[in-house]
Amino acid sequence: MSPAEHVRVGIVGPGFWADTMYLPAFANHPNATVVAICGRDEARTQAFAAEHGIPHYFADYEAMYASGLIDAVVIVTGNKTHYDMTMKALDVGLHVLCEKPLAMNVAEANAMAQKAEATGLKCLVPFTYRFMPAERYLKQLIDSGYIGKPYNLNMRYYTGYARQGDYMWRFDLEEAGAGAVGDIGSHFMYLSYWYYGEIESVMCQLSHHIERDPRPDGNNDYVRADDGAMILLQFKNGAQGVIVASAVLYEDTPFGQTHHKEFHGSEGTLYTFNDWDTIQEVKGARVGEGMIKPLPIPDEIWGGVRCDTVHNTYRDVFREQDYMARGWINDILHDTPSSPSFADAAYIQRVIAACQLSAKEDRRVMLDEI
Numbered sequence: 572m573s574p575a576e577h578v579r580v581g582i583v584g585p586g587f588w589a590d591t592m593y594l595p596a597f598a599n600h601p602n603a604t605v606v607a608i609c610g611r612d613e614a615r616t617q618a619f620a621a622e623h624g625i626p627h628y629f630a631d632y633e634a635m636y637a638s639g640l641i642d643a644v645v646i647v648t649g650n651k652t653h654y655d656m657t658m659k660a661l662d663v664g665l666h667v668l669c670e671k672p673l674a675m676n677v678a679e680a681n682a683m684a685q686k687a688e689a690t691g692l693k694c695l696v697p698f699t700y701r702f703m704p705a706e707r708y709l710k711q712l713i714d715s716g717y718i719g720k721p722y723n724l725n726m727r728y729y730t731g732y733a734r735q736g737d738y739m740w741r742f743d744l745e746e747a748g749a750g751a752v753g754d755i756g757s758h759f760m761y762l763s764y765w766y767y768g769e770i771e772s773v774m775c776q777l778s779h780h781i782e783r784d785p786r787p788d789g790n791n792d793y794v795r796a797d798d799g800a801m802i803l804l805q806f807k808n809g810a811q812g813v814i815v816a817s818a819v820l821y822e823d824t825p826f827g828q829t830h831h832k833e834f835h836g837s838e839g840t841l842y843t844f845n846d847w848d849t850i851q852e853v854k855g856a857r858v859g860e861g862m863i864k865p866l867p868i869p870d871e872i873w874g875g876v877r878c879d880t881v882h883n884t885y886r887d888v889f890r891e892q893d894y895m896a897r898g899w900i901n902d903i904l905h906d907t908p909s910s911p912s913f914a915d916a917a918y919i920q921r922v923i924a925a926c927q928l929s930a931k932e933d934r935r936v937m938l939d940e941i
Contacts, residue, residue: 575642575903575904576602576904577602577603577604578602578603578604578642578643578666578900578903578904579604579606579607579640579641579642579643580597580603580604580605580606580607580641580642580643580644580645580900581605581606581607581608581609581635581636581640581641581643581644581645581665582594582605582607582608582609582644582645582647583609583610583632583635583644583645583646583647583648583652583656584609584610584645584646584647584648585608585609585610585615585616585619585620586610586619586647588647588670589608589645589647590619590623592697592889592896593605593645593647593896594623595886595889595890596889596890596895596896596897597896597897597900599890599891599897600897600900602900602904603897603900605623605625606625606626606627606640606641607625607626607627607628607629607635607638607640607641608620608623608625608627608628608629609628609629609630609631609632609635610628610630611630612630613628613630616628616629616630627640632656632659633659636659636660636663636665637663641665642665642666642903643665643666643667643668643693643899643900643903644656644660644665644666644667644668645667645668645669645896646660646667646668646669646670647670648670649740649746649747650672650674650675650746650747650748650753651675651745651746651747651748653669653670653673653674653675653679653683654674654675654679654682654683656669657669657683657694658682658683658686661683661686661687661690661692661694664690664692665692666692666693666694666899666903667687667692667693667694667695668694668695668696668697668896668899669683669694669695669696669913669916670696670697671696671697671698671757671758671761671916671919672748672749672753672754672757672916672919672920672923673696673913673916673917673919673920674748674917674920675747675748676748676920676924677917677920677921677924677941679920680913680916680917680920680921681917681920683913683917684912684913684914684916684917687912687913687914688913688914693899693902693903693908693909694909694912694913695895695898695899695902695909695910695911695912695913696911696912696913696915696916697895697896697911698757698758698761698762698911698915698916698919699758699889699895700758700762700830701761701762701765701911702888702889702894702895703845703851703884703885703888704851704868704872704873704874704876704878704884704888705843705845705851705852705853705868706762706843707872708853708866708868708869708872709766709832709834709841709843709853710765710766711872712841712853712855712866713766713767713834713841716838717838717839717841717855717857718834718835718836718837718838718839718840718841718855719836719837719838719839719858720808720809720836720837720838721766721767721806721808721809721810721834721835721836722810722811722835722836722837723810723811723812723813723834723835724763724766724767724804724810724811724812724813724832724833724834724835725812725813725831725832725833726759726762726763726812726813726814726815726830726831726832726833727814727815727816727829727830727831727832728755728756728758728759728814728815728816728817728828728830729815729817729820729822729828729829729830729831730755730817730818730820730822730827730828730829731818731819731820731821731822731827731828732818732827733751733781733798733818733819734781734818734819734821735781736781736782736783736784737783737784738783738784738785738786738787739783741754741796742783742795742796742797742798743786743793743794743795743796744793744794744795744796745793745794747796749796749797749923749927750777750795750796750797750798750818751796751797751798751799751800751816751817751818752775752777752797752799752800752802752816752923752926752927753923754818755816755818756800756802756814756816756923756926757919757922757923758816759814759816760802760814760919760922760923761911761915761916761919762832763804763806763812763814764915764918764919764922766834767806767808767810767812768806768807768808769806769807769808769938770804770805770806770807770922770938771805771806771807771937771938772804772805772925772935772936772937772938773802773803773804773805773922773925773926773929773935773936773938774802774803774929774934774935774936775800775801775802775803775925775926775927775929775930775936776800776801776930777797777799777800777926777927777930778797778798778799778800778801778817778819779795779797779798780798780799780819781798781819783795797930798817798818798819799815799816799817799818799819799820800814800815800816800817800926800930801813801814801815802814802815802816802926810836824846824847824848825847825848826847826848826881826882828847829844829845829846829847830843830844830845830847831843831844832844837858838857838858839855839856839857839858839860840855840856840863841853841854841855841866842854842855842863845881846881847881847882848880848881849879849880849881850881851868851878851881851884852865853865853866853867853868854866874892875887876888876891876892921938921941922938924941925937925938925940925941928940928941
């Protein structure tokens with residue numbers, strides 16, 4: 572595939588995430604331009620396009636794909652739409668960035684990954700946290716042998732965005748395919764896979780703590796998805812892990828969210844804590860070197876981004892540095908592989924499915940079963 576010189580981007584899904592994450596990232600890239608936006612509500616989409624200076628708007632994504640205006644598409648829509656929107660984009664030769672989780676089920680995710688591979692188009696799934704400085708530093712430390720042979724990990728994602736019980740499509744199984752286990756759990760599943768390698772088996776309990784309202788049309792006859800997950804992981808390298816991911820836990824921080832990660836191995840220990848306010852720290856100790864101590868994130872990993880608040884770091888990483896969406900543009904420009912790939916996301920879809928099966932049948936599920 573010949574490298575591109577400039578990438579014309581279309582976005583499906585005008586809304587907060589397109590506005591917050593993708594438009595600023597592309598606006599700051601010298602070789603990318605958002606030229607089209609698509610949404611179901613034509614008036615709202617037209618207003619969004621006018622507000623952001625996007626020259627073309629559509630109410631039909633297939634019409635946008637066929638317009639000849641775009642080289643690549645970002646899909647920022649509900650999980651139920653990912654498969655059709657992605658497969659049709661690949662059919663007409665568009666590069667694709669599709670939000671996570673990749674699909675509603677493993678069959679869809681596998682088909683998407685296989686087609687991405689067959690076409691050679693650049694396809695990326697934004698497991699966002701991988702690109703944050705602390706996570707990149709942890710990866711560097713683990714890969715360099717800081718903890719030696721991995722023994723276990725403990726990762727906890729606490730947030731409370733689903734505490735109120737109002738209807739949210741993310742907790743409607745027919746619309747989302749999975750609840751918190753896929754929505755936020757997939758982020759830490761991916762990180763655990765990135766840090767420790769392939770997963771052999773899972774055991775999982777899913778929670779349904781909060782009663783959910785009917786759908787906006789009054790229909791109350793839908794299956795409520797989980798609002799939290801507790802997952803035991805067995806890795807192929809012998810390590811074990813625990814992931815706790817809940818959307819109904821109160822955290823007394825400005826953003827109402829905290830991340831906790833701990834890694835132990837034959838030679839040492841690593842800890843990281845992110846309060847999504849002002850703390851994003853890494854600590855550790857190696858055997859024989861004394862107590863747990865701060866491990867300052869190196870300047871080359873910060874790369875000049877602001878570190879006064881976590882959200883300023885987050886903004887700078889994704890809007891100014893060549894990670895995730897901007898990295899995907901560079902992959903298109905230079906014909907380099909995109910990561911996390913659709914294959915990575917299809918693997919995580921298997922882990923999500925294994926968790927759901929484990930919870931349903933109250934047993935350990937081997938990933939090879941999925």
